[in-house]
Amino acid sequence: MACHDLNYELKIPPGARKIVLAGNPNVGKSVFFNAFTGLYVDVSNFPGTTLEISYAQVGNDYVLDTPGVYGVSSFNEEEKVARDVILAADVIINVVDAVHLDRDLFLTQQIIDMGIPMIVALNMIDEAARKGIKIDVQKLEELLGVPVIPTVAIKKQGFEEVRKAVAYARKGNSLSELEEMLPLLEKKTHSRAEALLILEGDPFVAARHRVKPMDRQEEIYLARRRRVDTIVAAVVRETNTGASIGTRLSRWMMLPLTGIPLLVLTLLILYEFIGVFVAQTVVSITEEGIMQGYYEPFIRNLIGAIIPPSSIIGTLLIGEFGILTMTVTYILGLLLPLVLGFYLSLSALEDSGYLPRIAVLVDRVLMRLGLNGRGIIPIILGFGCVTAATITTRLLSTPRERRIATFLLAMAIPCSAQLAVITSMLSRLGPAYIFLYVFLVTSILVLAGTALNLILPGKPSDLLIDVPPLRLPQPVNVLKKTATRTRNFIQEATPLFAGGALFIGILQVTGLLNTLQNWLSPITVSWLQLPKETATAFIMGFVRRDFGAAGLYNLSLTPAQALVSLVTITIFVPCIASALVIFKERGWREGIIVWPAILFLAFLIGGLLSQILI
């Protein structure tokens, strides 16, 4: 049973009341969540998936957030997670967007039909008023049969009322059509909610109860849609005012003629912020100034006083690749500021509603690469962390798209940390090399995508997405999201990094590093025409991609050699973490094909480039 699993996986005591926030995407759920839960929030990967569920203890209750969905069923991974959390709920706070009531009430009515006690937070009531939409709250409450509280989440209006109203949560007025269909199944499942989902043909819930999913979905959905339209017609009065710069900007973002320059501008701003400000200015302070200037000498002296630095343990701890020197400097001095900068930008982009518009804009191009517009989201995320992005490929609708996106991510998308090292190396070489690098990597991406689209049977699926209104991101929300994501990232990266450093350290101490360098020299020296020390960088690249790029950082290379090595290391195999995720997500068989294929391509392309350039 789902509810027992959930309690167990999230370590929620069995007796505690679970208050679940549910709603469509972009309705301000997370603002409510943050307001209710205060600072400390647990983020946990949902059982069986890698989607995050945020939850926190408030008094004796637990408040859980869910991914934004338009309805409870299993169209994609987000919906499956939301479904299971909603099924386990004791009380639901349904956040609805007053401006899009006809869309949002579909979920509301579905939860009512599931028979779970709930209250409705009618959010963004101020925005609705500005757009000339008047909502009769009392009437809405009467028709739904549950408490409805008007709120303005970003101004914290109505929060107290919502908190108090939780005590008055009740089951609403369910669809009359269901009364004849449900009772029989309900006896069998002992849960009205699960009975409803089986009626609606949810294969997963049906399998849980060992029954066959029924095929009443369309009938019920249409009845629900009619009911929602009746409610909306009865409670919403529109006066024809309200146009905004938002609608025009939204159009501009999606039409190629204006959308492409806007996208380029956005990317330039992001580059200025992450690539220049964070990667150069901030990192030079944190990495060179603080870590290498103060921390490393300090720790060397401290440890060196006890253990001789030239001994084996000394080398492993405080040597060139030392766990206490390089790992710490690298994580705190280089990665932390970069990842922070990246997630800050990404969270702001997400909250503004720009991402779906980029998806619309690039849909045409991505269709040629075998993805639809949504495929841009893992690709953008990939510039942050390829591992995390590989996980989000789950949001793509077909296995074919997931496969293509995974391959492209593993091959041609450098992650933020790697990108930072690459950027600083390229900026030493001048604009011509930067252009050449970008051109080469983009061509490889396009060629690989086109080839995969041609080779793999099938066609990319079509886009069907909601285009949410543009909004100014809320700083508090963005900061909180950033903090959570950064914390997760660092927690995950640190052990891998330490392990990697230890591994390289052992190779160095035992002299194996030298052997490997010589052993790989036919590839590195003859074929790629690089110094043999670059082999270390490639070995380090197995551990983490950015780690590999960093290995190139201190070698003395000619500009052409630098370009060749950077292109090779960009294509080069994904780091251990993302390789593991690829294996996990795509299965062993596919992973075993992908991995050597990329390795081969990296050296092939790098070599060809080297033969032309050097």
Add this chain to the structure above:
Amino acid sequence: MTLDEAREGQHCRILSLPGKDIRAQAIRFGINEGEFITCTAVIPGGPIIVAKNRQEIAIGRGLAKKITVEPITNPHPVKFPARRRAYGLPRP
């Protein structure tokens, strides 16, 4: 006609949607068969954006080709410039 042939600003009624899953998702968005929609933007070679009330939905071109619609001549004339802009309609 099919949806990909719609012009910007054109009003249509949806006649048919392909496939069970697409229909279910469309009902949730409120653009099921029989509904009136407005085509607010056509991305050249790309998706079609349709609006119902204030809800905008992007539909990939391939899918739009499989959706049959009938054009409606001005069901509710959109006179107010402000409202035209709210729907993202081009100027008359």
